[in-house]
Amino acid sequence: MAKKQHKKESIPHLLYRLLLITVGAALAAISIELFLVPNQIIDGGIIGVSIILNYLIGETSRLISFGTLVVVLNLPFMYFGYKQIGKTFVLSSIYGIIALAVIESFLHHVEPFDLSQPILAAVFGGLILGIGVGLVIRHGGSMDGTEILGILLTKRLPFSVGEFVMFMNIFIFGWAAFVFGLEQALFSIMAYYIAFKTIDTVIQGLDETKAVIIVSDRYEEVSDAILDRLGRGTTKLKGKGGYTDEEKEVIYAVITRLEVTKLKSVVHDIDPRAFITIMNTQETKGAKFKSPIH
Numbered sequence: 001m002a003k004k005q006h007k008k009e010s011i012p013h014l015l016y017r018l019l020l021i022t023v024g025a026a027l028a029a030i031s032i033e034l035f036l037v038p039n040q041i042i043d044g045g046i047i048g049v050s051i052i053l054n055y056l057i058g059e060t061s062r063l064i065s066f067g068t069l070v071v072v073l074n075l076p077f078m079y080f081g082y083k084q085i086g087k088t089f090v091l092s093s094i095y096g097i098i099a100l101a102v103i104e105s106f107l108h109h110v111e112p113f114d115l116s117q118p119i120l121a122a123v124f125g126g127l128i129l130g131i132g133v134g135l136v137i138r139h140g141g142s143m144d145g146t147e148i149l150g151i152l153l154t155k156r157l158p159f160s161v162g163e164f165v166m167f168m169n170i171f172i173f174g175w176a177a178f179v180f181g182l183e184q185a186l187f188s189i190m191a192y193y194i195a196f197k198t199i200d201t202v203i204q205g206l207d208e209t210k211a212v213i214i215v216s217d218r219y220e221e222v223s224d225a226i227l228d229r230l231g232r233g234t235t236k237l238k239g240k241g242g243y244t245d246e247e248k249e250v251i252y253a254v255i256t257r258l259e260v261t262k263l264k265s266v267v268h269d270i271d272p273r274a275f276i277t278i279m280n281t282q283e284t285k286g287a288k289f290k291s292p293i294h
Helices: 011-039 045-057 066-084 087-107 118-138 144-151 161-180 183-203 219-230 259-268
Strands: 207-216 237-241 245-257 275-279
Touching: 011 066, 011 183, 045 066, 045 144, 045 161, 045 237, 066 087, 066 144, 087 118, 087 207, 118 183, 144 161, 144 183, 144 237, 144 245, 161 183, 161 207, 183 259, 207 219, 245 259
Parallel strands: none
Antiparallel strands: 207 245, 207 275, 237 245
């Protein structure tokens, strides 16, 4: 049986991805070089380790810059990730990391922002870093080898990727407290948290969606009302009551966060006893799902 050939990525789409990865790397470099490093604030993962090592090495060697450290420290993880995770992801990640290193080397000669309060550097540095890293991740890359290591190790260890990364960052921020002092380590944790939340927002998009499951005896009317008043299509699923063993129609729909209140009002007007479950969704794809029309 012949091996199925997967469709290759088109050149315009590849260039679009690389452009946005470059923009993300540039924003990350701006955050690191102009906000974080001048205030001795670090990020988690490989970027954080690189900032600490760059500080310890100082100006003793022009060859071992922050950008060089980021590339060198990430290479082993990219090598193993290439074999286990996938070529496209690793190549996109390597491109993003090299772009970060190159742009950071140019910014190294730019005067950093003069901020009298480190908390401003932590907040805005974390925000800009989160936007940059989020753009890279959203378009198929990564800038932190510890996440790749976590993906590989958690296949054999009883930990999730998030737990592994958190465990690694505890040691990194502890090291930062020893090198920079406790106050700077606390500012670093603040910047990391802001960046973490911003990354989620960038990856998921501002139009956060919700998956809705509705169980109602008046499912036809409810389904028609959702289509008519919210402009959302529905899917009818077959269900059976666990207690009564009664056959039921279950309505499934996807709406935006702003439409949650209206949907509950629409359903309640038709069937006050309807059972509604609303869940967060990671991402919604499909030509039929568009912005609200009502």
